[in-house]
Amino acid sequence: MTFIRFLLWATFLSICGTFLILASAFLYLSPGLPDVEALREVKLQTPLRVYSADQKLIAEFGEKRRTPIKYSELPELMIKAFVAAEDNRFYSHHGVDPKGLARAAVQLLQSGSIRTxxxxxxxxxxxxFFLSRERVFSRKFNEILLALQIERELPKEEILELYLNKIYLGNRAYGVAAAAQVYYGKSLDELNLAEIAMIAGLPKAxxxxxxxxxxxxxxxxxxxxLHRMNELGFIDEQQYNxxxxxSVIAKYHGLTIELNSPYxxxxxxxxxxxxxxxxxYTDGYSVYTTINSSNQEMATQSLQDGLVEYEWRHGYRGPEKQMPPEAGFDLKKWQQALKKVSTIGRLVPAIVTSLDKKTATVLTEKGEQTLNWDGIKWARLHKTVNSLGPAPQKAADILAVGDLIRTIQVDETLYLAQIPKVQGALVSLRPTDAAVTAIVGxxxxxxxxxxxxxxxxxxPGSNFKPFLYSAALENGYTAASTVNDAPIIYNNTSTNKAWRPKNSSGKFLGPTRLRKALYQSRNLVSIRLLQxxxxxxxxxxxxxxGFDPEALPRDLSLSLGSGAMTPIDLxxxxxxxxxxxxxxxxxFIDHIEHLGQTVYQAQPYLAGSVEEGEAFKPAPRIMDERANYILYTMLQDVIKRGTGRRALVLKRSDIAGKTGTTNDQVDAWFSGFNSDLTTTVWxxxxxxxxxxxREFGGTAALPIWIKYMGLALAGKPEHPLKQPDGLVKVKINANTGKPTQASAHDTIFEIFRTELAPKYDPSSELPGLDDEGALKTEDIF
Structure with missing residues (x-):
């Protein structure tokens, strides 16, 4: 009886001691425990995602890949798989499983270390959410106390939702939705049972x-x-088997970028x-841009093709490298070497494996392909930007076995190419509010x-001239006003040097109407106009x-576009x-969402007669609408009969624009538009x-603009600027710009603002001006 009494007291004292220890631990640790209510407001580290206007994914920024989901979106089998794998008594315990803790304690006593x-x-x-992963007893006590608190304050569904969104599952995937994408390239509802079980096995290690x-x-x-799920009755025997x-088909699925727009x-x-x-990077913002995905794809391709075509015009610089001799003719080694060479734009790396008289066989990522003569005959040797070697007569004049080259597929033909040294940019805006619909840097x-x-x-060179002519039209000039296109010399007293500007053609036309001067880009007219x-x-x-006056020159070279500006400014x-x-x-940002709520909405300036609203502000008028329309018709003539004639291939009468080329053909530009789209190319x-x-705005930049606008406007009705009231057409002499009688020769119709429309005066008819440029030298000055 004494021994039994001793055991009872010992048991009682052990229980009291244990209770005292636990109570002491609770009193010591509980003041430092975080508020469980914070879980309801928890911010999962979710990456920044960028989308086009039509919701195509452009980019994702952030270390952790996560796609938060609601409990209601979780497949039932996913929940059962994780319960079977991690905590099969989840629905019966209150945050802590005594059996599980007892099992862990036994393992500790047997092994001397924490196993589970x-x-x-x-x-x-x-x-x-709250603690470190350090394996110490104090953290385990905190974990137990917090679990008990969590179970008191949150339902099981919320606990599972937090767990399955937070858990790390390898390969930068946090949460089951991210893991489904990373390992299988699928959404949760597309996973089969085997794939679900595979993901459920990841949290352990x-x-x-x-x-x-x-x-x-x-x-x-x-x-x-799967065995545990079957054993617990979560799946039947047939599902299990x-x-x-x-088979295991998991492989790494990188981020699925739906639209390439890295700039x-x-x-x-x-x-x-x-x-x-x-x-x-972490708070789960989704940015919806103004980019039109189809326009962006067209812009990227148009710019890349235009720069490749420029390279074709200036000759072949040779292979990027010769494969090392030890590679020999071992195709497997060459294939391994190719994997280390990145595709640049649409330029795919390839190695020449054999040559025939006018064909070459090349090894690409797709296997061996044939370069026919049509794809390589352009490749005259590049000597300088203005000098090429003789035309090749056979493939061996251009290529050698082992050459690492670039190829590009154009329609059905594979072409030899090279990474361009020349660069370019394209910006496309919606004119009504300047939303960026495509941009390539x-x-x-x-x-x-x-x-x-x-x-x-x-x-910008002559690409700036429309703004000079716009100023002239708003200050009393008309499209029929004549300005002398004749040589001029300015002496700079500070440098003791003379400035002798000239036209690109080297010729002078004498008195020239502004309309003609603009579409022929007469430099001397622009200088005198600015003067x-x-x-x-x-x-x-x-x-x-919106041009910064401080960045522009305060001299007459301003008229020729000598000030610096970016393509987006232009x-x-x-x-x-x-x-x-x-x-x-x-x-370029339309709106920003955070946790499904819009936290920012752009309020752009909107052109036209509008009232201010939540999504826009009325744009200030900066130009008389009638002068604007006249300038538009003048810029249409740049395409119809001037330096932009190549754009006639588009067969659209609503487009207008201007070329631009700087001294020594350093910069080439084309900017053009209709009422739907404005695009600048540099x-x-x-x-x-x-x-x-031989490279000008009309040869280097305009073809890129044509290709892009042709694709962007394809199938869309013509949309010219609307002609405002207060304009009249008057028949004028094509040489003098003066109104003339209906029966006269060399006449055209010109548009005038009503108050500036000239009246016909018979005495103003001047003889001897039928042929442009026929004035005597003494009449020019």
Whole structure:
């Protein structure tokens, strides 16, 4: 009896001691425990995602790949698989499973080290959200106490939702939705039972049971989970056997980018970090841009094709390298070497494996392909930008076995190509509000991350002239006003040098109507026009279009576009010409969502007669609508009969634009529009250098613009600017610009503002001016 009494007291004292220890631990640890209510407001680290206007994924920024989902979106089998794998008594315990803890304690006593923690799903939630992963007893007590609190305050469904969104599952995948994409390229509702069980096996050890790295161990773990699901009655025998026989097909599925627009993505990333700081990468923002996915694809292809075609015009610089001799003719070694060479733009790396007289066989990622003569005959040797070697007569004149080259597929033909040294940019805006619908900042973002569309300030040359002519039309000039196109010399007293500007043709036409001077891009007319208007007045005028007067020269070279500006700045100015004369500001973020709520909505300036609303602001008018329309018709003539005639291939009467070429053909431009779209294209070298004596805005930039606009406007009705009231047409003499009688020769109709329309005066008819350029020298000066 004494011994029994001793055992009872010992048991009682042990229970009291245990209770005292637990109570002491609770009193000591509980004040430092976080508030479980914070779980309801928890912010899962979700990456920044960027989308096009039509919701195609452009980019994702952030270390952790996660796609938060609601409990109601979780497949039932996914829930059962995780319960079977991690905590089969999840629905019966209150946060802590005594059996699991007892099992962990026995393992500790037997091995002397912590083998398993006996953690329930609720305890894992407590650890994942609030605690470290350090294996010490104090953390385990905190974990237990927090789990008990969590179970008191949250329903089981919320606990599971938090767990399945937070858990790390390898390969940067956090949460089951991200894992489904990473390992199978599927959404949750597309997974089969075997795939669900495979994902459920990852939390125990994401690297050890990774089906990509360790498929055998992963298969063993998957099958054990399937067995547990069958044993617990979660699946029947047939489901179990069928899933167990399923092969392991997991492989890494990188981020599925639906639209290639890396320059725009980087613009968004920077804007978001400026707005939200580092939290932009983790707080689950979704940015919806103004980019039109089809326009963006067309813009990228058009610019890349245009730069490749420029390279074709200037000769072949040779292979990128010769394969090392030790590779020999071992195709397997060459295939391995090719895997280390990235595709640049649409330029695919290839190795020449054999040559015939006028064909070459090349090894690409697709296997061996044939380069026919049509794809290689362009490749005259590049000597200088203005000099080429003789035309090749056979394939061996161009290529050698072992050459690492580039190829590009154009329609059905494979072409020899090379990575361009020349660069370019394209910006396309919606004229009514300057929304960026497409933007390309260079040949390939991976080749150069410098965004030439927004960062490269270059001289626009004659591309700037429409703004000078716009100022003239608003200051009393008409499209029929004549200005002398004749030589002029300015002496610079500070440098003791003379400035002798000239036309690109080297010829002079004498008195020339402004319309003709613009579509023929007569430099001397522009200089005299600026001289008449005054530089200060001109700088003040272009300031209204958003051009920075401080960045522009305060001399007559301004008339020839010697000031530096970026392509997007120039496109912004042309958007004002295209929308009837309203100032608009480019924007590329339409709205930002956070946790399904819109936290930012763009409020762009909108051209036209509108009232201010939530989504827009009325754009200020900066140009008389009648002068704007007259300028539009003048820029239409640039395409109909001037330096932009190549654009006639589009067979559209609603387009207008202007070429631009700087001294020594360093920069080539074309900007053009209709009422739906304004697009600016620039071509040049990053380190300013001549493009070649035959390269101008009309040859280097305009073909890119034509290809893009042709695709972007395909199938769309013509949309010219609407002609406003207050305009009249008057028949004038094509040479003098004066009104003339209906029966006279060399006459055209010209558009005038009603109050500036000239009246016919018979005495104004001047003889001897039928042939343009027939004036005597003494009459020019």
């Amino acid at each position: 923690g006996g953690s329930t799903i609720t305890m894992q939630v407590a650890r994942n 994401p690297s050890k049971y990774n089906p990509i790295v360790n498929p055998d161990r992963a298969l063993e773990r998957r099958n054990w989970i 069928q899933a167990k026989e399923t 725009l993505a980087e613009m968004v990333r920077k804007a978001m970090v400026d707005r939200y700081g580092p939290n932009a 260079g040949f390939d973002f991976n080749l150069s991350k410098f965004n030439r569309a927004t960062q490269a300030s270059r001289q 008449a208007l005054g530089i200060n007045k001109m700088l003040s005028y272009v300031d209204k279009f 496109a912004k100015g042309y958007a004002s010409l295209a929308n009837g004369g309203y100032r608009v500001e480019p924007y 071509v040049g070298y990053d380190q300013p250098s001549t493009l070649g004596r």
